[in-house]
Amino acid sequence: MRCIFFVILILSALQGFSQKSLISYDDIKYLLNNNIHQADTFLIAKGYIIAKKDNDTKNRKYALTLPGGTHNNISLRADGRRLFIEIETNELNQYNLIRESISQYLIKDGMAADVQTYTVKELGNIYITINDTMPYDPMRKDYDIQVVGDKHITAYN
Numbered sequence: 566m567r568c569i570f571f572v573i574l575i576l577s578a579l580q581g582f583s584q585k586s587l588i589s590y591d592d593i594k595y596l597l598n599n600n601i602h603q604a605d606t607f608l609i610a611k612g613y614i615i616a617k618k619d620n621d622t623k624n625r626k627y628a629l630t631l632p633g634g635t636h637n638n639i640s641l642r643a644d645g646r647r648l649f650i651e652i653e654t655n656e657l658n659q660y661n662l663i664r665e666s667i668s669q670y671l672i673k674d675g676m677a678a679d680v681q682t683y684t685v686k687e688l689g690n691i692y693i694t695i696n697d698t699m700p701y702d703p704m705r706k707d708y709d710i711q712v713v714g715d716k717h718i719t720a721y722n
Contacts, residue, residue, distance in 0.1 A: 587662050588639070590670060591666070597720070613628060637653075654710070657706070670686040
């Protein structure tokens with residue numbers, strides 16, 4: 566009995582560590598309120614690697630390969646003092662984490678064509694598009710999550 570309890574405890578701890586690299590409401594809020602250079606440090610600490618860095622256009626791309634063959638790709642674009650975030654993933658837990666973490670801050674949600682739209686308190690708008698994977702796999706979907714910060718949210722230097 567003790568052995569089974571110990572195994573369950575270890576598995577739950579591993580599940581918690583695997584979600585530390587996923588992006589939540591608090592992570593998005595942090596990224597939107599800080600400059601793009603602090604995003605480098607923050608995302609590298611979460612386990613991402615910088616796939617592309619362009620200081621002239623202030624664009625960054627980060628990549629993370631997760632267990633099970635899934636991935637998270639994050640693109641950041643600084644436009645003046647505002648930051649735009651796009652997350653491309655096929656990890657269902659990433660999609661669920663964003664939806665669950667914004668649920669308590671939700672102002673309005675809706676569906677326009679195939680795009681889920683959310684207006685979130687102290688964040689802005691989140692647009693989620695879900696597509697089938699290529700090659701087709703009924704167990705996996707591609708999620709494209711775009712975060713457009715509220716016009717009053719600017720990055721600090």
